Amino acid sequence: MTQQTPTIISRQQNMQVRRKILAVASGKGGVGKTWFSITLTHALARAGHRALLFDGDLGMANVDVQLGLDPVHDMTRVITGRLAMADAIHEVTEGGFAVLAGRSGSGGLATMTPRQADSLGRALSAIAPNYDRVILDLAAGIDGTVRALATHAGVGIVVVNDEPTSMTDAYAFIKITKQKRPDTNLRVVVNQARSHSDGERTYGALRKACESFLHIELPLLGVVRRDPWVSESIRRQTPLLARNPNAPAAQDVEAIAANLLELEQA
Amino acid sequence: MRLKTFIADSLPQAMEQVRERLGDEAIILSTEDDPEGNGVRITAALNEELEEPGIFDGDDGLDAFNRLSEALEYHRVPVGLSDRLMTAAGNMDGGTPTMALASALDLELRFMPPPQGPTERPLLLLGPPGAGKTATAAKLAAQVRVRGKKATLITLDTGKAGGLAQVTAFTEALGAELREARDAESLKRAVSACPDNHFVVIDAIGASPFDGDAMRETADWLELSGAEGVLVLQGGGDPLESAEFAIAYAEAGAQRLIATKLDATRRLGGVLSAAHAADLTLMGLGTAPTIGGGLRPVNPVQLSKLILPEEAGDEPELTSPAVANGAGT
Ligand SMILES: Nc1nc2c(ncn2[C@@H]2O[C@H](COP(=O)(O)OP(=O)(O)O)[C@@H](O)[C@H]2O)c(=O)[nH]1
Ligand SMILES: Nc1ncnc2c1ncn2[C@@H]1O[C@H](COP(=O)(O)OP(=O)(O)O)[C@@H](O)[C@H]1O
Ligand SMILES: [Mg+2]
Ligand SMILES: [Mg+2]
Numbered sequence: 308m309t310q311q312t313p314t315i316i317s318r319q320q321n322m323q324v325r326r327k328i329l330a331v332a333s334g335k336g337g338v339g340k341t342w343f344s345i346t347l348t349h350a351l352a353r354a355g356h357r358a359l360l361f362d363g364d365l366g367m368a369n370v371d372v373q374l375g376l377d378p379v380h381d382m383t384r385v386i387t388g389r390l391a392m393a394d395a396i397h398e399v400t401e402g403g404f405a406v407l408a409g410r411s412g413s414g415g416l417a418t419m420t421p422r423q424a425d426s427l428g429r430a431l432s433a434i435a436p437n438y439d440r441v442i443l444d445l446a447a448g449i450d451g452t453v454r455a456l457a458t459h460a461g462v463g464i465v466v467v468n469d470e471p472t473s474m475t476d477a478y479a480f481i482k483i484t485k486q487k488r489p490d491t492n493l494r495v496v497v498n499q500a501r502s503h504s505d506g507e508r509t510y511g512a513l514r515k516a517c518e519s520f521l522h523i524e525l526p527l528l529g530v531v532r533r534d535p536w537v538s539e540s541i542r543r544q545t546p547l548l549a550r551n552p553n554a555p556a557a558q559d560v561e562a563i564a565a566n567l568l569e570l571e572q573a
Numbered sequence: 574m575r576l577k578t579f580i581a582d583s584l585p586q587a588m589e590q591v592r593e594r595l596g597d598e599a600i601i602l603s604t605e606d607d608p609e610g611n612g613v614r615i616t617a618a619l620n621e622e623l624e625e626p627g628i629f630d631g632d633d634g635l636d637a638f639n640r641l642s643e644a645l646e647y648h649r650v651p652v653g654l655s656d657r658l659m660t661a662a663g664n665m666d667g668g669t670p671t672m673a674l675a676s677a678l679d680l681e682l683r684f685m686p687p688p689q690g691p692t693e694r695p696l697l698l699l700g701p702p703g704a705g706k707t708a709t710a711a712k713l714a715a716q717v718r719v720r721g722k723k724a725t726l727i728t729l730d731t732g733k734a735g736g737l738a739q740v741t742a743f744t745e746a747l748g749a750e751l752r753e754a755r756d757a758e759s760l761k762r763a764v765s766a767c768p769d770n771h772f773v774v775i776d777a778i779g780a781s782p783f784d785g786d787a788m789r790e791t792a793d794w795l796e797l798s799g800a801e802g803v804l805v806l807q808g809g810g811d812p813l814e815s816a817e818f819a820i821a822y823a824e825a826g827a828q829r830l831i832a833t834k835l836d837a838t839r840r841l842g843g844v845l846s847a848a849h850a851a852d853l854t855l856m857g858l859g860t861a862p863t864i865g866g867g868l869r870p871v872n873p874v875q876l877s878k879l880i881l882p883e884e885a886g887d888e889p890e891l892t893s894p895a896v897a898n899g900a901g902t
Pocket of ligand 1: 779
C-alpha cells in the first residue's frame with residue numbers, strides 16, 4: 308500500500324473544485340472589481356457555462372446594487388447557518404447566471420471573522436460542483452477575512468489600473484497569496500485602461516515588479532478599456548452585456564472570458 | 574514594495590533622480606514619454622523586504638507546500654482543518670516544514686502532558702465502549718505510581734462481567750487503591766473520600782454518543798464529582814465521524830482527549846479532527862495494550878513529526894503504524 312493512489316484521487320477532486328472557483332481581487336478598492344466580476348460571470352454564461360457569482364465583499368455587498376436585485380436574502384443568515392447557501396441563490400434571468408449576494412450594509416457581514424469567512428468558503432466549495440464556474444468578488448484589502456475566502460479559489464484574477472496605489476496594493480495581494488497558497492493560479496486584468504497598449508504597459512510594470520522581487524511569472528489575462536458605457540449601465544442597474552454587448556469594455560471582457568476558457572483547455 | 578514616479582527632461586536625468594531617492598537597489602518598472610509633454614516619466618520600485626521569508630516562499634516554497642498538503646491529505650485531515658493548518662504554517666517565518674507544521678498545530682490545537690501526580694480535579698474517562706478507557710485509566714495510574722505518587726482508581730463499571738476483576742488486577746499490580754461507585758451520588762462520596770495526595774482517575778461506563786440517556790448520565794457523573802472529562806477515543810476512525818463523536822462527548826462535558834490504539838492504525842486525521850472540532854486538549858496517545866509504556870505524551874513537535882514523513886516523497890512503510898509503541902515515555 309502506498310500513499311500515492313488515494314492521495315492523488317482526493318487531491319484531484321479537491322483541486323477540481325478549487326479550479327472552478329475564480330477569485331477576483333484587487334487590493335485597492337474602486338478599480339472595478341465588482342463590475343468586472345459581474346461582467347465576467349455574464350460573459351461565461353453567454354459562452355454557455357453555468358456560472359455563479361458570489362459577492363464576497365462582505366461589508367459592502369454591492370453586487371446586488373449594481374445588478375439592481377431586490378436583496379431577497381440576507382447573507383448573515385447563511386453565515387450563521389440559519390439558511391442553506393443553495394437556498395440563498397438568486398437567478399439573474401436577463402443574464403442567465405446565478406448570484407449569491409449579501410444585503411448592503413448588513414452589520415453582521417462587516418464584522419465577519421476569518422473563521423466565518425472560511426466556513427462560508429467551504430459552503431461555497433460544496434455547491435461549486437453544481438456550476439461550471441464560480442466567480443468570487445472579493446473585498447478590497449488583504450485582511451484575514453479576504454484571505455480566508457481567497458484560499459478556496461484555485462484561480463486568482465488580480466484587477467489593477469494604472470494608479471500607483473492600485474499597483475502597490477495588487478502587488479501586496481499577489482505577494483501574500485503566493486506566500487500562503489503558492490498553488491494558486493494568479494492572472495492579471497488591467498481595467499480602466501486608456502487603450503490596449505496603455506494597459507499592457509501597466510501590466511508590464513506589475514509583471515516586472517513580481518519577477519524582480521517575488522521571482523514569479525504573472526500572465527496577463529487581458530485589458531479592459533475605460534468606457535463610458537460601464538457607468539451608464541451601472542446607473543441603469545442593467546448588466547453591460549445585456550445593455551450594449553458591443554461596447555468596448557463589454558467586448559474586452561468577452562475576450563477575457565474566451566482567453567480564460569482557452570487557457571484551461573491547454 | 575515602494576513605488577515612485579519620476580518626471581525629468583531626459584532619461585539620464587530621471588535615472589539620476591531614481592538613484593538619489595531610492596538608491597542603487599531600485600528597479601525601473603516602466604519608462605514612457607510624459608503624456609503632458611514634460612519629457613520622460615519613469616516608474617521605479619524598491620523591494621522593502623524586512624520580514625523573514627515564510628516556508629512557502631522562494632525556490633523550495635512550492636515543494637514545502639506540496640509536501641505538507643500531501644501529508645495532511647494522506648492522514649485524511651478534513652479539508653477545512655488542513656486549510657487552516659496550511660495557512661497557519663504559511664504564516665510562520667522560515668524554519669523547516671516540520672517546525673512550521675508544529676507551530677500550526679500549536680495554534681490550532683491544545684496540548685497537555687498526562688499528569689505525573691495528584692491533579693486539582695479527578696479525571697473521569699468517558700467514551701464509547703471498547704475505546705480503551707479501563708486500560709487508559711490503568712496507564713494513567715501507572716505513570717503516577719512509577720514516580721512514587723499515590724493513585725486511586727474509581728470504577729463505575731462494576732456490572733460488566735469481568736469488569737471488576739479487570740480493574741482489581743490492574744490496581745493490585747500497580748499498588749493503587751480501588752473504589753467502586755454505582756451512580757452520581759456514590760461517585761461523589763467516593764471522590765470526597767480520596768485523600769488529597771492521591772491522583773484520582775474515574776473509569777466510567779462506556780456510552781454511545783447516540784444514547785441520549787447514557788450521555789445524560791455521563792454528564793451527571795461529571796457534574797456531581799467535579800471531575801475533568803477526558804474523552805478516550807480510538808484512533809484511525811473516519812475523521813468526520815470522529816469529529817461528530819468528539820462534539821457529542823464535549824457537549825456531555827469532555828475537555829481533554831486521549832486517543833488510543835495508534836499502534837494499530839496508520840492515519841491521524843480522525844484524532845486531529847476530533848481534537849479540533851470539539852476543542853479538546855490532546856493529553857496523550859495510546860500506543861500499546863500494555864499498561865506500562867502504552868501511553869505517550871504528545872506535543873506539537875512530536876505530532877508534526879508523526880504527520881510528516883522523514884523526507885519529501887517518502888511514504889510511510891506498511892509495517893509501521895501511525896505511532897510506534899513505547900517511544901517517548
Ligand atoms: N493495541 C492497543 N490496544 C489497546 C490500547 N488501549 C486499549 N487497548 C485494548 O482495547 C481493548 C478494550 O480496552 P478497555 O480498556 O477494556 O476498553 P473500555 O471498554 O473503554 O474500558 C482491550 O483489549 C485493550 O487491551 C492501545 O493503545 N493499543
Ligand atoms: N472599464 C471601466 N470603464 C469605466 N468605468 C469603470 C470601468 N470599470 C469600472 N468603472 C467604474 O468604477 C467604479 C467602481 O467600480 P466597482 O466595480 O464598484 O469597483 P470595486 O468593486 O473594485 O470597488 C464604478 O462606478 C464604475 O463606474
Ligand atoms: Mg466592489
Ligand atoms: Mg472498561
